[in-house]
Amino acid sequence: MKKIHVILLALCGACSAALIAADDDVQALSKEQLAKFDSGPTSVDVSAYPGALKDGYTLFRQKCSACHTLARPINCNFALPDEWSRYIKRMMHKPGSGISPGQAKKIYEFLAYDSSVRKKALYDEKYARADAATKADADARIGEILAAYAQK
Numbered sequence: 588m589k590k591i592h593v594i595l596l597a598l599c600g601a602c603s604a605a606l607i608a609a610d611d612d613v614q615a616l617s618k619e620q621l622a623k624f625d626s627g628p629t630s631v632d633v634s635a636y637p638g639a640l641k642d643g644y645t646l647f648r649q650k651c652s653a654c655h656t657l658a659r660p661i662n663c664n665f666a667l668p669d670e671w672s673r674y675i676k677r678m679m680h681k682p683g684s685g686i687s688p689g690q691a692k693k694i695y696e697f698l699a700y701d702s703s704v705r706k707k708a709l710y711d712e713k714y715a716r717a718d719a720a721t722k723a724d725a726d727a728r729i730g731e732i733l734a735a736y737a738q739k
């Protein structure tokens with residue numbers, strides 16, 4: 588009886604140590620990652636992008652560099668359309684963002700398209716891990732953007 592108790596205590600100790608270490612790791616990683624995003628490339632080569640999406644890029648440069656580096660959204664880990672859609676809405680609703688719903692939509696279209704092309708490896712990796720509904724959503728959203736903007 589006593590022996591089991593000791594083993595359980597030892598297990599709990601190891602377990603909470605692992606939890607604390609994991610938490611530290613997550614925080615250290617995220618700080619490190621933000622610094623990595625901020626120090627990455629500060630522009631996107633849009634020369635081959637459909638014309639209207641180049642306008643979205645101009646808007647993105649103006650609006651998304653007001654509070655942090657433009658490098659942050661350029662190099663961050665968001666890739667799937669739904670991730671961008673949700674995050675841009677959050678940014679739009681921050682006080683003083685100066686981003687209208689129409690502008691947010693154009694920026695979203697640019698970023699979703701950009702991720703599917705420039706961050707293709709990350710996009711494909713996230714897509715492969717997504718559930719069926721998320722996959723269908725991503726396909727539909729990218730399809731809409733291509734149908735609306737693809738160069739003829």
Ligand code: HEC
Pocket residue numbers: 650651652653654655659660663664665675678679681682683684685686694
């Ligand atoms: C009103 C200020 C403001 C504007 C404008 C703004 N951001 Fe942010 N952004 C923040 C703050 C503050 C953070 C830190 C995280 C948070 O508070 O959500 C952040 C963090 C981020 C991150 C890092 C999030 C992560 O976890 O990887 C990305 C990406 C980002 N913003 C993208 C954008 C994009 C895209 C736009 C333009 C649509 C934009 N931001 C406009 C304030 C702003």
